[in-house]
Amino acid sequence: xxxxxxxxxxxxxxxxxxxxxxxxxxxxxxxxxxxxxxxxxxxxxxxxxxxxxxxxxxxxxxxxxxxxxxxxxxxxxxxxxxxxxxxxxxxxxxxxxxxxxxxxxxxxxxxxxxxxxxxxxxxxxxxxxxxxxxxxxxxxxxxxxxxxxxxxxxxxxxxxxxxxxxxxxxxxxxxxxxxxxxxxxxxxxxxxxxxxxxxxxxxxxxxxxxxxxxxxxxxxxxxxxxxxxxxxxxxxxxxxxxxxxxxxxxxxxxxxxxxxxxxxxxxxxxxxxxxxxxxxxxxxxxxxxxxxxxxxxxxxxxxxxxxxxxxxxxxxxxxxxxxxxxxxxxxxxxxxxxxxxxxxxxxxxxxxxxxxxxxxxxxxxxxxxxxxxxxxxxxxxxxxxxxxxxxxxxxxxxxxxxxxxxxxxxxxxxxxxxxxxxxxxxxxxxxxxxxxxxxxxxxxxxxxxxxxxxxxxxxxxxxxxxxxxxxxxxxxxxxxxxxxxxxxxxxxxxxxxxxxxxxxxxxxxxxxxxxxxxxxxxxxxxxxxxxxxxxxxxxxxxxxxxxxxxxxxxxxxxxxxxxxxxxxxxx
RNA sequence: CGGGGCGUAGCGCAGUUUGGCUAGCGCGCCUGCCUUGGGAGCAGGAGGUCGGAGGUUCAAAUCCUCUCGCCCCGACCA
Numbered sequence: 318x319x320x321x322x323x324x325x326x327x328x329x330x331x332x333x334x335x336x337x338x339x340x341x342x343x344x345x346x347x348x349x350x351x352x353x354x355x356x357x358x359x360x361x362x363x364x365x366x367x368x369x370x371x372x373x374x375x376x377x378x379x380x381x382x383x384x385x386x387x388x389x390x391x392x393x394x395x396x397x398x399x400x401x402x403x404x405x406x407x408x409x410x411x412x413x414x415x416x417x418x419x420x421x422x423x424x425x426x427x428x429x430x431x432x433x434x435x436x437x438x439x440x441x442x443x444x445x446x447x448x449x450x451x452x453x454x455x456x457x458x459x460x461x462x463x464x465x466x467x468x469x470x471x472x473x474x475x476x477x478x479x480x481x482x483x484x485x486x487x488x489x490x491x492x493x494x495x496x497x498x499x500x501x502x503x504x505x506x507x508x509x510x511x512x513x514x515x516x517x518x519x520x521x522x523x524x525x526x527x528x529x530x531x532x533x534x535x536x537x538x539x540x541x542x543x544x545x546x547x548x549x550x551x552x553x554x555x556x557x558x559x560x561x562x563x564x565x566x567x568x569x570x571x572x573x574x575x576x577x578x579x580x581x582x583x584x585x586x587x588x589x590x591x592x593x594x595x596x597x598x599x600x601x602x603x604x605x606x607x608x609x610x611x612x613x614x615x616x617x618x619x620x621x622x623x624x625x626x627x628x629x630x631x632x633x634x635x636x637x638x639x640x641x642x643x644x645x646x647x648x649x650x651x652x653x654x655x656x657x658x659x660x661x662x663x664x665x666x667x668x669x670x671x672x673x674x675x676x677x678x679x680x681x682x683x684x685x686x687x688x689x690x691x692x693x694x695x696x697x698x699x700x701x702x703x704x705x706x707x708x709x710x711x712x713x714x715x716x717x718x719x720x721x722x723x724x725x726x727x728x729x730x731x732x733x734x735x736x737x738x739x740x741x742x743x744x745x746x747x748x749x750x751x752x753x754x755x756x757x758x759x760x761x762x763x764x765x766x767x768x769x770x771x772x773x774x775x776x777x778x779x780x781x782x783x784x785x786x787x788x789x790x791x792x793x794x795x796x797x798x799x800x801x802x803x804x805x806x807x808x809x810x811x812x813x814x815x816x817x818x819x820x821x822x823x824x825x826x827x828x829x830x831x832x833x834x835x836x837x838x839x840x841x842x843x844x845x846x847x848x849x850x851x852x853x854x855x856x857x858x859x860x861x862x863x864x865x866x867x868x869x870x871x872x873x874x875x876x877x878x879x880x881x882x883x884x885x886x887x888x
Numbered sequence: 889c890g891g892g893g894c895g896u897a898g899c900g901c902a903g904u905u906u907g908g909c910u911a912g913c914g915c916g917c918c919u920g921c922c923u924u925g926g927g928a929g930c931a932g933g934a935g936g937u938c939g940g941a942g943g944u945u946c947a948a949a950u951c952c953u954c955u956c957g958c959c960c961c962g963a964c965c966a
Contacts, residue, residue: 329915329927330900334959354958405966426966460889460964468965535965727966775926794924829926836926847925857925 318786320822323361327834337533339768340465342777346838348764355462355470362838363764365785365818367473370763371452373504373782374475381497383448383477388430390454392422396429400736411456411470423456428733428755431478435751436739442482445741445751448490450477452760464533466761467721473760480734481752482743491523491728494756498527498724501758506780507767509723512538513548515620524727527758528720529766538720541708551620554698555706555715560667567670567684569653575679578648580613583681587672590614594672595665595685597650599634599642599657602626606634606642610652610661610693612668615700625660625697649674651682652691659694661687666696721766722759729753777839778862781885786820788878789840793828793847800846807844807856807874815875836861841885842878860885 326347334351335341343349348363359367375385394412397403403410411423424430431449439445452475462469479490502509507529514526526549528538539553540546548554577583580591594613599606600622607626611617623631636647642657643650651673652659665671670684687693706715731750733739739751764783771778781787788811792804804821811817820840822831828847835843845857855868858877862885869877 326898328899333894333900336960351958402966409965428966457965461960461962463960791925796924827924827926827928829924829928832926834927845925849925 318818318820320820320824325362325834325838326360327837335465337464337467337769338772339467339533339765342768342772342837343465343765346777349466351465355459355468357466357469362785366764366779366783367760369783369785370505370760371473371475374452374501374758374760377497377501377504378450378475378477380500381448381493383450383479383494383497386431386434386449386451388424388427388451388453390424390456392424392427392430394420394422396433396737397422400429400432400733402429406457409457409459411458424453425455425457426474426757427451427453427476428478428729428753429737432733432737432739432753435478435480436734436737439480439739439751440741442741442743446479446481446486446490448477448479448494448754450475450756465765467533467765468535469761472762475758475760477756479754479756480739481754482741482749484730484752487728487730487752487754491726491754494726494754495525498726498756498758502527502723502763504782505763505767506771506782507723507763508770510538510540510547510720512540512720513552514725515549515552515624524725526722527724527726529723529770530718531721531766531769532719533769534719534721536720536722538718539702540716540718541711541713542716543713544708544711546708546710550701551618553702553715554709555702556709556712558664558667561669564669566686566689569685569690570683571675571677572681572683573679574649574681577679577681578646583672584613587681587683589672593668593670595652595668597643597652597655597674599639599650600631601634601638602628602631605657606638607658607660608642608650608652608655609699610659610665611700612662612664613672615662615664615703617662618699618701621697622660622699625695625699643674643676645674645676645678645680649676649678649680651676651685652693653682653685655691659691660699661693661696662700663696663698664700666693721762721769723762723766724756724758726756727754729755772839775833776837779839779841781841781882784818784839784841786818786840787882788817788842788844789820789822789835789838790844791822791828791831791835791846793831793845795823795825797851800850803850803856803871804846807846807871810875811878815879817878842881844874 328345331341332344335344347360349357349359352358406425410425412420414420454471455474456471459468459470481487481490509527509529512526512528514524537550539548574583574586577586580594580596584591584594591613596611596613598609598617600609609617639647654676669686673682673685675682702715704717708715730752734750734753740748741751743749768777790804790808792800794800808819808821811819839861841861843859849855849857849868855870858867858869
């Protein structure tokens with residue numbers, strides 16, 4: 318492609334709409350333009366990259382035995398209702414009413430559609446297993462789109478769904494997808510880590526998230542850098558906090574704490590650290606209020622709490638309920654004297670002589686101790702791991718960092734096949750629910766997170782696998798006939814004979830402009846036709862990433878480029 | 889949805905507090921000259937519903953009311 322014939326609108330200045338590097342660079346390099354909040358147009362360069370990613374995803378899905386389908390963006394609400402997810406998606410669902418008054422949704426994901434197809438078309442174990450996938454735009458009315466294509470209202474997702482006759486089959490399908498994901502991200506040249514994730518209300522026992530470490534990531538990763546344990550924030554466990562030794566129990570004492578209701582206020586007022594305090598939160602579980610005890614510096618993990626309680630959902634009690642249950646204003650609840658079930662986090666169960674609310678306005682209790690002063694009905698891990706926690710596997714310090722989720726593999730089990738009655742007859746003629754898995758990849762996110770990790774002050778640095786063009790030819794002076802003739806010759810040779818994607822910067826611009834632009838759009842290999850060519854007929858090859866330069870006579874250019882490809886495609 | 893900020897040329901911004909003459913600057917764009925190894929220089933030029941509607945005033949980018957859009961923080965994110 319010749320630069321003058323395509324559209325690569327680069328910008329010298331950073332657009333005011335962008336905050337993070339990848340977003341700024343995608344706009345500055347002319348990959349995307351914002352059309353409205355959370356929706357982006359991909360310009361020619363962006364489209365080339367998008368298609369590179371899609372090609373890799375498609376190849377690896379096919380290699381893993383998945384079969385491609387193409388599903389509608391329009392979805393009837395009744396399928397979502399049937400699976401029970403209409404309320405789950407809630408306001409995230411983008412819907413509209415057609416001319417007949419029927420409400421239709423723009424698909425936020427496609428479990429229901431695929432399951433509907435499969436339940437209609439597959440009835441026998443002989444037709445299983447099968448994994449269907451598609452690459453398509455999804456629509457979600459995000460409360461706050463941000464970071465460019467990292468969180469947008471419409472985004473491209475590869476989603477695959479596996480259907481098996483039993484859990485053994487599911488495990489195989491899952492493993493196969495997991496491995497395909499590794500190959501995809503490896504080929505994209507992206508650094509990623511896999512973390513255990515909670516399968517939550519989705520059912521099933523395992524789920525893994527593929528994360529790109531990044532300080533702009535919205536997900537939190539908890540890892541042990543020693544033994545390799547890694548999980549997301551919802552899932553991560555911490556080694557149990559050991560019991561304090563040789564502590565003599567002090568006598569319980571009531572202290573006035575006028576108008577101090579937060580951990581911070583009370584701690585400051587009484588000069589007690591948050592980790593010597595216990596907060597008492599009233600939750601509603603199964604219609605009944607329960608008390609949840611956590612150390613002052615810890616936060617409740619509702620995912621864990623829900624699971625421990627064996628409920629679908631738990632919710633924080635409202636102020637009226639709290640006052641009714643504790644007999645005091647919000648902010649003064651404590652376990653002593655409570656008549657409801659008390660569930661304590663493990664870190665609370667090993668604590669002595671702590672501070673709690675007194676269930677009495679403007680009053681707290683000092684030197685509270687379990688067993689002596691109140692009874693814990695259940696001890697469990699119901700909090701988020703925090704800095705300072707130890708690895709549950711090897712007791713080494715846990716590392717807490719951020720990441721961008723680019724893929725997620727899920728063992729669904731029978732959640733959707735049960736709800737949507739996707740059943741089959743097994744070899745014994747017995748009707749069974751299909752065992753499902755689902756597997757998603759955020760295609761746009763691969764691009765943004767790659768740029769987030771692979772750029773410098775001059776611009777993007779593409780890996781060979783995703784770059785829109787592998788080579789850019791820069792004739793320093795397009796008005797010099799010899800240079801241009803050589804430029805065209807190399808261009809034809811590489812493009813037509815070697816099948817390499819080449820961009821020829823044929824613009825009548827000063828060299829500085831062209832070099833800056835080439836760096837900004839991140840093309841891995843530059844071929845410069847300039848001073849050296851005039852002097853010795855040699856061409857200069859410069860690598861974007863390392864800055865290395867080589868001089869090559871024109872006749873050796875093709876073999877030289879090919880050997881560079883080999884070098885560059887190694888990690 | 890709560891809090892904050894912004895909307896002036898394709899992009900980045902000044903001007904708004906304290907209303908006043910033809911609405912400015914940098915980049916980009918067009919023409920010419922000059923230049924050709926890291927975003928040159930000179931000269932000339934095009935480009936504006938000052939987000940929109942209504943109001944106050946002799947006079948509104950500037951003040952008032954309403955409205956639309958965008959960004960940031962938070963909440964939210966199977």
